[in-house]
Amino acid sequence: MCAKPSSSPVSPLAPKTFPDMPEIPGVRVAATCAGLKKSGKIDLLLVEMAPETCAAGVFTRSLTASAPVRWCRKALKGGPGGAQAQGLVVNSENANTFTGPAGEQAVERIVEAVADLLSCRPSRVFTASTGVIGKPLDDGKIIAALPALQEALAPDAWDMAARAIMTTDTFPKAATRTAEIGGVQVTINGISKGSGMIHPDMATMLAYVFTDATLPADVLQELLEVVVDKSFNAITVDSDTSTSDSLMLFATGAGKSHPQVRAFDDAALDDFKAQLLDLCIDLAHQIVRDGEGATKFLTITVDGAETDAAAKRIALTIATSPLVKTAVAGEDANWGRIVMAVGKAGQQVDTDKLAISIGGVAIAEDGGLLPGYDETPVALHMKGQEIDFHVDVGIADGTATVWTCDLTHGYIEINADYRS
Amino acid sequence: MCAKPSSSPVSPLAPKTFPDMPEIPGVRVAATCAGLKKSGKIDLLLVEMAPETCAAGVFTRSLTASAPVRWCRKALKGGPGGAQAQGLVVNSENANTFTGPAGEQAVERIVEAVADLLSCRPSRVFTASTGVIGKPLDDGKIIAALPALQEALAPDAWDMAARAIMTTDTFPKAATRTAEIGGVQVTINGISKGSGMIHPDMATMLAYVFTDATLPADVLQELLEVVVDKSFNAITVDSDTSTSDSLMLFATGAGKSHPQVRAFDDAALDDFKAQLLDLCIDLAHQIVRDGEGATKFLTITVDGAETDAAAKRIALTIATSPLVKTAVAGEDANWGRIVMAVGKAGQQVDTDKLAISIGGVAIAEDGGLLPGYDETPVALHMKGQEIDFHVDVGIADGTATVWTCDLTHGYIEINADYRS
Structure with missing residues (x-):
């Protein structure tokens, strides 16, 4: 049993309620307390995605980027068909940054353990760590928690997922939108975290967006780069840039069948673009609304x-x-x-x-x-x-x-x- | 009678005492309360300099620079012999910035009144205003206070001078050094102010440095540009850049006769350079030590x-x-x-x-x-x-x-x- 969410004060600017998040075909999530947070609160997120899921990501421009960020950059290069994803594992409390070769090895062990569990190649597993910089990450705790996490995977545990990645956040952040591609409805869900160290290129933030649409990795990447500029890169809390900032977009292709989209400028994508931008602005605003000490x-x-x-x-x-x-x-x-x-x-x-x-x-x-x-x-x-x-x-x-x-x-x- | 200095708390990092400031031949200073500060504290500084005084200055890079800064830049262009100075007038409480044509006219009226008083050309009068941005400056109060200020001019009123230019400062800032030029001793005095809006290029700060050495305006300008980089442009309090930042250096030539210095790289200037840098670092440190809210x-x-x-x-x-x-x-x-x-x-x-x-x-x-x-x-x-x-x-x-x-x-x- 994990510790209950604290009853400490929530930002006065927080949304009144957590949004009603629909399921995204092809996505299951679970969160638990792996023991990284001394408080016993949940600190570990696992996401399992359908085997055909395509992935895109943008990351911090910090020159002291974390070991997980460097892993994701490498994994995103993917194969000839572009980047694919089946697993995402995120811990809070420790940033695994400035941790030298031991930090790199911790990432490799975590990613391999998730790959084993989900029966996929390690390059299909993405990861992030957020929290204190410069402290060795106890990956043993994370790896030990994985089997139970896999057991707990569920399509509707979005509130827990959003909570698992919180650090100084006072409320969990999520948003959902629907869009049409060629007259067929698709769904987009996103979660994010961040409260201090928030500044463009990028915020100290993590954000993960999932859709059941069928979109190739190169189109996803272009979408993300356009959208980030007017959402996550247009917010600032304290002008500090994190070593761990990550925004990723995953498309499972497990929703209703829609006309194929081959290129970013395909007119069938117009509504999806608008809804994705709207969702990312919503998630970015929630980060500002949870800005450390914010009252306005x-x-x-x-x-x-x-x-x-x-x-x-x-x-x-x-x-x-x-x-x-x-x-x-x-x-x-x-x-x-x-x-x-x-x-x-x-x-x-x-x-x-x-x-x-x-x-x-x-x-x-x-x-x-x-x-x-x-x-x-x-x-x-x-x-x-x-x-x-x-x-x-x-x-x-x-x-x-x-x-x-x-x-x-x-x-x-x-x-x-x-x-x- | 002006109101006494407030007894409100002084920065814990302040120097223990105000330095013992010697006289600088060719410089007399006076300060009074012109009624700009509602508290009745002193808010106006007048400096009179010998007619042969040469001048140099560096100013804020802000694109919304104050009217006085724009005046000084123009006046510094000087005549064929370089910039010369006989008067300096500085007010606190109002920055005369973003005040449109009325702000320009206020500067002209103040400068002309000082020029009349000191019997010099207006282009030999320099000025600065520091305080709230965007509020019309009541130059009538300043002009009305000038005759009595002239009466009060004295070679030793450095403490009052440093106090007159304070805004949120908690202590007056001054420093003095002696240097040798070709075996002859010269003196350098400086005063500064600044506490918030402090950041390179430049700090929100005013600093005025006076010497009795005989140095041409072009050498003074080069000295200032070298020194500012390792002193005032190497401090920051809050990363904000002011619209009024000004650092000026005046050489009256009224001290003991020393071998002539024609160029910046003259070896006879070595000690003067070192002492000037040391003085400017001292003044810059005092600004940081009075950083708004500073405890370290x-x-x-x-x-x-x-x-x-x-x-x-x-x-x-x-x-x-x-x-x-x-x-x-x-x-x-x-x-x-x-x-x-x-x-x-x-x-x-x-x-x-x-x-x-x-x-x-x-x-x-x-x-x-x-x-x-x-x-x-x-x-x-x-x-x-x-x-x-x-x-x-x-x-x-x-x-x-x-x-x-x-x-x-x-x-x-x-x-x-x-x-x-």
Whole structure:
């Protein structure tokens, strides 16, 4: 028996309920307490997928990436038919990062044990570890827990699956969507985790998305790379990049038969693309809503930039500014700090045209405070939980939206004493 | 009469006493309360310099730079003999930034009033404003205070001068050095301010350095650009860049006669260079020691990088990581977060050679935790006020040292409620 989920406070920005997750034909999940977390809470996830499942993934750009990330990159190269997957094993509590050759060997032993269990090649097993960096991973505990986990595999244990990968998260994160491919309905389920060390390229996050559609690995990979840019790579909590970030997409092909999709630009994929992006934005928002110490959810849209990339750079500079984030925490409509952040982004700005609004109320236009600006409605907006900043930098048509949370005492409390 | 300095708590990292500042021939200073600070504390500094004074300056790279910064850049272009200076006027409380044409006009009126008072051309008057962004500056209050300020000019009022430019600073910052040029002694005095919005290129800081040496403007400019890189541009408090950052160096030529210096690489300048760098590092350290909410002073040295610039990039990435800074606040020797920060810096790292030590104690070598690592002495070091990190990334000989402070509840308290 594993320890019950703690009754410690949940983020005030958390969704009211865990979504009602349907089954995904070809996917079974199970979670247990392998003893990595001293608390006895669940810390190990196993996913079994149908033999024909295709896989895609994007990973952290950290140059000190974890041993599991390096394994996944290698395994994703797959055979001539592209990457295939039958198993996924994820542990929390220990990141298996900066653990030298012993860390690599631990990954190999875990992957081989899962491959034995699921009767597949090791290159069809993907893995991730999240938690403390630099501590040897006790893979023996993981391997010992696997047979019972296999026994427990079930198509509906999504809540447990989402809980098994939590670290400082205060709630389990999941989302589901349906899409049509050539008039046939397919389902997409996703789970994610992350709360601190959250920043693009990528967040300190893990996210796994599963669909019963039949899609080749190269199409999945292209889908993922497009979608990540406007979802997981458009969020930041604390500007720190993890060594373990992983986003993977698996297509089991075990759903209803639909017209074959051969290429990314096939029109039959349009609805699937839209639903996948929507699901990934949902999962990314849940990570921000569980930002360490977060009390406000902040949407920052920048228009009028030289390019979309420039707009995103400016928006992220605002989103990562500690002065902006503490002002939001203090419910202070301190738009001067937005001006500061715009200035330090290193992107073209026409200061004579710069316009700023908060909560839909125009504050500054044409490079200065609007005459007769009344802070009352903006101050009221700042007291809410959902805060909106809009900035126009007056150069061209580049636009981007990013999401973040405020920087509060809670962040300091969580992070000044994480290991003890 | 101005209000007395507040008795609110001073940073625990502050120097024990204000330095004993000598006079600089050719420099007189005065400070008063012009009524910009509601508290009635001093908020306006006037410096008068000898007519032959040469000037140099480096300023923020922000694209939303303040009106005073734009004025100084223009005035520094000077005449055929290089930039000259006779007046410097600095106000705190209001940054005169994002204030449109009205802000420009305020600068012009202030500069003209000072030029009238000191009987010099407006282009010999430099200015800065520091405080809240986006609020019109009441230059009338400043201009009205100038005649009495002129009356009060004195060669020894350095403590008042340093206090006049404080914003969220908890102590006035000053340093003095003597140097020899061709066997003749010259003096260098400096004052600085800054506490939040502190980050290279540059810190949110003002710093003014004065010497009685006789040095041409082009040599001063080259000196400043070399020195800033290893002092003010090697500190960070919160990664935010100000719109008002200014560092200026003035040489009055009113000291003892010394052999003429014509070029930056003149060997007679060697001691002056060393002393100027030492003074600027001292002033920069004082800014970090007054970092908003700081309780620990952190020195980060990175060796073994591809270049010195790469080493600085890695060191600053460690220094700006909220997870590293909160771990230091929590006295937690969480070296795994150093690994994370090294990984996200985007510079070459040999993970099989990466070595980390804290407080002189080796923790990791050759890409992994040292066998038998005992955290006891490191934990003790983390309880001190002066924390040292050393990282070797195992590529080549690039090296850099940067300084920062921890991220604490105090930072949040100060910044969540700055305007109210």
